[in-house]
Amino acid sequence: MSLFITIRLLDFIDILLVSILLYKLFKLIRGTIAFNISMGIFTVYLLWLLVKALKMELISTILGQLFGVGVIALIIVFQQEIRRFLIMLGSQYKLHRWINFEKILNFDKEQEKAEHSEVVEIIVSACKEMGATRTGVLIAIQRKANLNEYVETGELIQAKLSKELLKTIFFKNSPLHDGAVIIHKNTIVSARCILPVTDQRTLSPDLGLRHRAAIGMSEMTDAIIVVVSEENGSISIVRDGQIFRRLNSEDFSKQLYKQFEEE
Ligand SMILES: Nc1ncnc2c1ncn2[C@@H]1O[C@H](COP(=O)(O)OP(=O)(O)OP(=O)(O)O)[C@@H](O)[C@H]1O
Numbered sequence: 001m002s003l004f005i006t007i008r009l010l011d012f013i014d015i016l017l018v019s020i021l022l023y024k025l026f027k028l029i030r031g032t033i034a035f036n037i038s039m040g041i042f043t044v045y046l047l048w049l050l051v052k053a054l055k056m057e058l059i060s061t062i063l064g065q066l067f068g069v070g071v072i073a074l075i076i077v078f079q080q081e082i083r084r085f086l087i088m089l090g091s092q093y094k095l096h097r098w099i100n101f102e103k104i105l106n107f108d109k110e111q112e113k114a115e116h117s118e119v120v121e122i123i124v125s126a127c128k129e130m131g132a133t134r135t136g137v138l139i140a141i142q143r144k145a146n147l148n149e150y151v152e153t154g155e156l157i158q159a160k161l162s163k164e165l166l167k168t169i170f171f172k173n174s175p176l177h178d179g180a181v182i183i184h185k186n187t188i189v190s191a192r193c194i195l196p197v198t199d200q201r202t203l204s205p206d207l208g209l210r211h212r213a214a215i216g217m218s219e220m221t222d223a224i225i226v227v228v229s230e231e232n233g234s235i236s237i238v239r240d241g242q243i244f245r246r247l248n249s250e251d252f253s254k255q256l257y258k259q260f261e262e263e
Pocket of ligand 1: 136138177178179180194209210212228229231
């Protein structure tokens with residue numbers, strides 16, 4: 001047996017990839033309850049190593065059994081985080097851009113752009129007016145990921161998107177004003193939808209449930225979420241767990257266009 005450990009270039013790449021994955025994972029769960037759970041598991045793991053080294057048979061067998069089913073338990077406990085992590089990898093590195101499905105399917109980019117600008121114009125104009133009247137708004141715009149599970153929590157509308165319809169839905173006395181509206185292309189798919197609330201604990205305390213639901217939705221899906229605050233009429237855009245707050249009309253429009261372009 002050779003006394004020298006041979007390290008290949010591939011081993012470096014291996015270590016680098018694991019470091020990147022761990023860093024991304026850390027960034028994703030930092031400040032959430034998942035971080036505390038991970039720390040708990042890590043502590044139990046250290047304890048297991050210690051009792052094994054001290055040859056304390058009973059406790060080390062019990063902890064060993066626990067880690068035996070650990071992978072399945074981890075998948076169940078971290079189901080949401082694993083999902084978010086995969087979505088983040090997929091959206092951040094934009095694999096579909098390299099593969100370019102649109103080109104393969106010969107998708108008409110010009111038509112898509114025209115559709116986007118119609119949707120952006122309607123949403124910007126409606127939100128500006130609703131902001132001025134301090135009307136609370138929560139809109140999730142579907143991108144690649146299917147939003148059916150959230151659509152089903154609300155009332156199906158399936159109507160062509162228009163400024164007046166959006167304003168009617170979010171009007172304070174409307175029975176549909178509570179919750180979120182989900183839009184796909186130029187259709188209002190449903191209203192009164194319940195979105196997942198983020199469990200990030202480092203968010204600004206002035207962000208209430210409407211904004212937290214917007215952030216939660218953006219962590220779970222690649223949807224673009226628009227929020228108008230009922231409290232102060234300010235407009236925010238949320239994507240990939242990131243919130244762009246208090247946008248003026250010009251920035252709101254620019255940012256919304258940018259998010260549409262950024263697949
Ligand atoms: N999980 C959810 N999914 C969809 N909508 C939600 C959810 N939770 C709360 N909302 C909406 O947010 C409203 C409450 O907003 P809240 O005042 O707590 O939030 P906020 O972020 O402070 O917003 P605002 O600035 O408009 O007050 C609810 O009436 C409801 O319409």
